[in-house]
Amino acid sequence: MTGYSDDLRLAHVMADAADNLTMRRFKAVDLKVETKPDLTPVSDADRTVEEAIRGTLRRARPRDAVIGEEFGNTGWGARSWVIDPIDGTKNYVRGVPVWATLIALMDHGRVVVGLVSAPALGRRWWAAKGGGSWTGRSLTKATRMNVSKVSKLEDASFSYSSFGGWEEQGRLDNFLDLNRACWRTRAYGDFWSHMMVAEGAVDLSAEPELSPWDIAALTVIVEEAGGRWTGLDGGTGLEGGSLVCTNGLLHDEVLGRLTTPRLV
Known part of the structure; x- marks a missing residue:
């Protein structure tokens, strides 16, 4: 307790x-x-x-x-x-x-x-x-969650919500590159993507456009499961407007792929 x-x-x-x-x-x-x-x-x-x-x-x-x-x-x-x-x-x-x-x-x-x-x-x-x-289903009927131990993107499962926000932010190419680098990608979407990270069912999740009330509850659940979360800027404020969750082992590489400017 x-x-x-x-x-x-x-x-x-x-x-x-x-x-x-x-x-x-x-x-x-x-x-x-x-x-x-x-x-x-x-x-x-x-x-x-x-x-x-x-x-x-x-x-x-x-x-x-x-x-x-x-x-x-x-x-x-x-x-x-x-x-x-x-x-x-x-x-x-x-x-x-x-x-x-x-x-x-x-x-x-x-x-x-x-x-x-x-x-x-x-x-x-x-x-x-x-x-x-x-x-x-309740406090008395519960199973403890832990994130996965996958340490390579080529072995990782990635969940997201949609393409739209990535394109609007000029990050669609980064997003697609990350998709291609992962073993499996699925758009489970919204809260579910991030809860699957906490469960260890997927290894990383990301959304580019969010409000504080979309983010707040998810963060402590991912943290307490042993994972890591930040915004795309690497910060941990709810006002950042984005959310990246991982098992921790993949976080720095995921952020790098999503934010590194592409050479034209």
Whole structure:
């Protein structure tokens, strides 16, 4: 147990409630979908889930701040909860089961609790600082996770989300080079790519365009499984806008391939 055990238990309680809400609206014929100013979709389920989590936090952790995708920042203090009610909304609204609720706790700027719950996949992953990474259906029915020991790219499996962001950043050639260097590549996408790194099922994952709520919960889970994460710039801030996760052994080479300018 860690000093954040109570917070981790609370995260599970909030995830249970979120799963109930999201599964009730998943594939619902009356699901309402709108387009946000950044041209990404948002459903009524996204907003309902975030409202429910915020309501629980107001009662259980009234002194903590909250940072959420749909309703912004509320409160201020050393501790803040970072919420993505549905990561993978485009999948959610099309009936694809790869989506999850992401819940993280930051303490003095460091992520110390992370939970990813994907009820349509029947999967959940979580970690608290110093307590290891786990997957299972509940705290009492869980298996500890560890990253792989693959040390060569030619033996490695690489998971990503899409080509679009790489092209927009002028890194498509780097991305394709990395694909060619790896043994296997698959676009499992979104949170799932990074959780597979924590499980040791794949060896590296990368996304070029992300927000802090997309990243926060994933980081501590990968770390506690023995892996390493950074942005494309090599930094470990949530504001970096990108995420690269590896088993640690491959990290420097992966970053080098994704960021080294190509000779024309």
